[in-house]
Amino acid sequence: MKKWMTWLFAFLLIFPALTWGNSEATAETNDEDLFRVGMEAGYPPFNWTQQTDKNGAVPIDGQKEYAGGYDVEIARKVAEGLGKKLVIVKISWDGLAPALTSGKIDAIIAGMSPTEERKKAIDFSEAYHHAELVMMVKKGSPFEEARSLADFEGAKITGQLGTLHYDAIDQIPGVQKELAMDDFPAMRVALESGVIDGYVSENVEGLTARKINPNFVMVQFDEGKGFELSEADSTVAIGLRKGSPLTEPINEVLGNISREQREEIMATAIEQQPGAEDDATGGFFFWVKKIVEENGVMFLRGAGMTLLISLIGTVLGTAIGMAIGMFRTIPTPKKAGKRGLFNFLNTLFSIYIEVFRGTPMIVQSMVIYYGAAQAFGININRTIAAIIIVSINTGAYMTEIVRGGIFAVDKGQFEAAQAIGMTHYQTMRHIVVPQVIRNILPATGNEFVINIKDTSVLNVIAVSELFFQAKTVSGANFRFFETFSVVCVIYFVMTFAVTQILRRIEKKLDGPGHYEPYGNQMQVQKPETID
Amino acid sequence: MEKMIEIKDLHKDFGKNHILKGVNLTIHRGEVVTIIGSSGSGKSTLLRCINMLEEPTSGDILFKGDSILSDEYSLSQLRTHLGMVFQQFNLFENKNALQNCVIGQVQVLKRSQKEAEKIAMDNLCKVGMGEFQNASPKQLSGGQKQRVAIARALSMNPDCLLFDEPTSALDPEMVGEVLKTIRELAAEGLTMVVVTHEMGFAKDVSDRVVFMDQGVIAEENTPEEIFNHPKELRTKEFLKRILEQH
Numbered sequence: 001m002k003k004w005m006t007w008l009f010a011f012l013l014i015f016p017a018l019t020w021g022n023s024e025a026t027a028e029t030n031d032e033d034l035f036r037v038g039m040e041a042g043y044p045p046f047n048w049t050q051q052t053d054k055n056g057a058v059p060i061d062g063q064k065e066y067a068g069g070y071d072v073e074i075a076r077k078v079a080e081g082l083g084k085k086l087v088i089v090k091i092s093w094d095g096l097a098p099a100l101t102s103g104k105i106d107a108i109i110a111g112m113s114p115t116e117e118r119k120k121a122i123d124f125s126e127a128y129h130h131a132e133l134v135m136m137v138k139k140g141s142p143f144e145e146a147r148s149l150a151d152f153e154g155a156k157i158t159g160q161l162g163t164l165h166y167d168a169i170d171q172i173p174g175v176q177k178e179l180a181m182d183d184f185p186a187m188r189v190a191l192e193s194g195v196i197d198g199y200v201s202e203n204v205e206g207l208t209a210r211k212i213n214p215n216f217v218m219v220q221f222d223e224g225k226g227f228e229l230s231e232a233d234s235t236v237a238i239g240l241r242k243g244s245p246l247t248e249p250i251n252e253v254l255g256n257i258s259r260e261q262r263e264e265i266m267a268t269a270i271e272q273q274p275g276a277e278d279d280a281t282g283g284f285f286f287w288v289k290k291i292v293e294e295n296g297v298m299f300l301r302g303a304g305m306t307l308l309i310s311l312i313g314t315v316l317g318t319a320i321g322m323a324i325g326m327f328r329t330i331p332t333p334k335k336a337g338k339r340g341l342f343n344f345l346n347t348l349f350s351i352y353i354e355v356f357r358g359t360p361m362i363v364q365s366m367v368i369y370y371g372a373a374q375a376f377g378i379n380i381n382r383t384i385a386a387i388i389i390v391s392i393n394t395g396a397y398m399t400e401i402v403r404g405g406i407f408a409v410d411k412g413q414f415e416a417a418q419a420i421g422m423t424h425y426q427t428m429r430h431i432v433v434p435q436v437i438r439n440i441l442p443a444t445g446n447e448f449v450i451n452i453k454d455t456s457v458l459n460v461i462a463v464s465e466l467f468f469q470a471k472t473v474s475g476a477n478f479r480f481f482e483t484f485s486v487v488c489v490i491y492f493v494m495t496f497a498v499t500q501i502l503r504r505i506e507k508k509l510d511g512p513g514h515y516e517p518y519g520n521q522m523q524v525q526k527p528e529t530i531d
Numbered sequence: 532m533e534k535m536i537e538i539k540d541l542h543k544d545f546g547k548n549h550i551l552k553g554v555n556l557t558i559h560r561g562e563v564v565t566i567i568g569s570s571g572s573g574k575s576t577l578l579r580c581i582n583m584l585e586e587p588t589s590g591d592i593l594f595k596g597d598s599i600l601s602d603e604y605s606l607s608q609l610r611t612h613l614g615m616v617f618q619q620f621n622l623f624e625n626k627n628a629l630q631n632c633v634i635g636q637v638q639v640l641k642r643s644q645k646e647a648e649k650i651a652m653d654n655l656c657k658v659g660m661g662e663f664q665n666a667s668p669k670q671l672s673g674g675q676k677q678r679v680a681i682a683r684a685l686s687m688n689p690d691c692l693l694f695d696e697p698t699s700a701l702d703p704e705m706v707g708e709v710l711k712t713i714r715e716l717a718a719e720g721l722t723m724v725v726v727t728h729e730m731g732f733a734k735d736v737s738d739r740v741v742f743m744d745q746g747v748i749a750e751e752n753t754p755e756e757i758f759n760h761p762k763e764l765r766t767k768e769f770l771k772r773i774l775e776q777h
Binding site: 410412413415416417418419420421422423426430431434435438511512513514515 | 582584606607608609610611613614615617619620621622623624625626634635638639663665666667669670671680683684687
């Protein structure tokens with residue numbers, strides 16, 4: 001039993017360490033020589049993630065995976081033209097713009113259209129791809145034969161959040177505009193399950209989706225009967241910081257890539273994208289097996305990252321909670337100066353707790369990682385940033401939990417310690433803290449489990465934890481149910497292992513309920529005086 | 532006889548409640564003083580004032596001639612000289628019997644771990660708990676816990692032991708073992724102040740009995756006089772009530 005525990009502990013400690021140590025290129029080389037490009041690496045054929053560098057895929061910064069696709073090819077050509085080294089940074093869609101404006105990346109090449117709204121925040125290069133908007137529907141649905149927007153009257157339609165696809169839905173007369181969705185994988189699941197009748201997409205994405213899932217039909221509209229798009233909307237361009245000196249040279253490079261060349265690159269990308277060669281048939285277990293075989297390592301790395309962040313975050317958070325919780329037990333000092341400082345710190349801690357408990361972690365990540373970089377020029381390693389965010393978030397909750405834990409320690413314990421002359425510090429250190437730790441153990445375990453799950457929001461700051469990896473994989477293979485089933489099991493195994501370990505620790509701390517006086521004779525001294 | 536503790540016109544208020552209304556009491560070295568009285572008469576508050584678990588509102592307490600209420604007086608020092616035994620035992624829940632007796636010696640008296648363990652073991656054996664040295668508090672019965680608590684207080688080598696109703700939280704069959712331990716300590720000549728409801732015990736063990744009523748000492752005398760020839764009407768009534776209960 002004990003051995004088993006030791007092994008599990010060792011695993012918990014070593015496993016996350018394996019994912020560590022993949023240093024980020026940005027930290028090593030001079031920034032001037034690098035061309036750092038942000039993309040989702042989960043939007044084939046524009047960009048995707050793969051395990052090897054075949055077909056000239058580029059390694060993703062700070063990870064063991066590679067990025068490929070139309071965007072990557074364009075990025076490579078641009079980097080060559082600029083005479084810089086290409087670095088691909090994998091960031092979720094929502095994190096792209098903040099990453100650019102805060103200087104974490106130099107350009108966004110992620111199939112992004114230069115809309116008026118975006119232009120307020122960032123600049124765009126000339127277009128490097130011209131898109132046509134299409135509608136994706138399910139085979140056999142009444143909309144399969146649609147040829148004009150009018151045919152979609154009464155249909156439940158959605159599009160990707162924050163894209164022109166979504167805004168274009170308003171052009172359909174009498175449409176039921178559904179809530180926008182985060183990404184294509186989500187919309188594909190919604191379409192497959194019948195939650196929506198269709199989603200707005202581009203011909204390229206549509207071709208890909210149709211190719212991989214034969215259940216999908218791409219509706220292309222007759223001339224003049226489709227979506228009306230401005231030039232800006234129907235193109236895809238490179239996002240750049242306002243007033244970036246790169247704009248001019250990049251336009252020059254793009255100008256040298258002919259339309260034919262682009263179409264060829266796109267055709268190759270559609271050909272090469274992961275899953276393209278796969279057989280679309282096969283049952284649930286066939287796919288699960290395939291996903292585990294092909295992406296198992298990627299999932300394990302993601303799980304390792306998740307475990308690393310949540311483990312360190314929980315430990316540090318508990319330490320923060322302990323420190324503040326203990327500070328609050330100090331009796332108010334009598335001297336005015338000390339009392340002022342004491343009250344000031346107390347107020348500060350209260351604000352900290354209220355703010356971090358009262359705001360979502362995803363918002364905190366945005367503010368701390370991108371906000372700090374943009375406002376103060378502070379550039380933090382993203383894994384460290386993630387750990388800091390989870391720690392201070394957990395700390396805010398743990399402070400209150402520790403407070404409860406201290407309350408639960410009997411008043412008599414303090415008095416007994418006082419009565420033998422122990423100071424406040426000695427009492428806390430030797431009597432109260434050990435009991436508080438026991439008291440808060442169940443709640444700490446809870447926080448740990450919550451952290452394992454909540455780290456999934458950290459992909460907005462480009463941390464490749466398990467959920468982000470799963471999104472990437474499903475974005476490539478279009479097998480959402482199977483992919484997320486695998487990930488579901490991994491999450492469960494992690495949280496279940498954690499709860500079991502903590503339960504055992506609790507049991508060990510509690511010890512047996514009875515005591516056998518001579519059960520351990522080795523340690524017992526003979527009573528000397530008993531009359 | 533050397534004066535150990537002198538209490539002078541002691542008052543204690545909890546908000547608007549006046550618990551102690553001018554208490555004067557002197558305890559000499561080697562003396563066993565029991566304090567009796569009905570609930571709410573201020574017995575426990577008086578005892579807790581002696582080692583400053585409660586801060587008196589006014590009056591003075593001298594320990595070996597020095598005022599413990601002056602700012603310069605070290606409370607930590609005072610408390611090492613005054614052992615306290617609580618009604619609810621208050622054993623440190625995270626420590627076993629031996630560690631309970633060791634921690635104060637090592638942390639406060641700065642004794643070495645080895646020396647502290649030896650002293651702790653001697654005291655555990657003295658109260659008949661030697662074989663339970665590794666037991667955690669929750670593995671012990673009430674009587675056993677209280678005996679360990681006594682050993683813990685003794686391990687600090689106090690000049691005086693304060694007992695705050697040491698048997699009130701015990702099941703009746705365990706009262707005997709704890710009282711027996713206290714009797715043995717009394718026989719050794721240790722100075723003790725005991726707040727108790729055990730009249731038989733008070734009668735046997737005390738050099739002096741103090742009867743408290745409504746925040747003042749109503750009568751103090753030898754046990755012989757108090758129990759057989761009480762002078763005050765309220766002492767008589769209290770004893771009558773107590774005897775009727777038993």
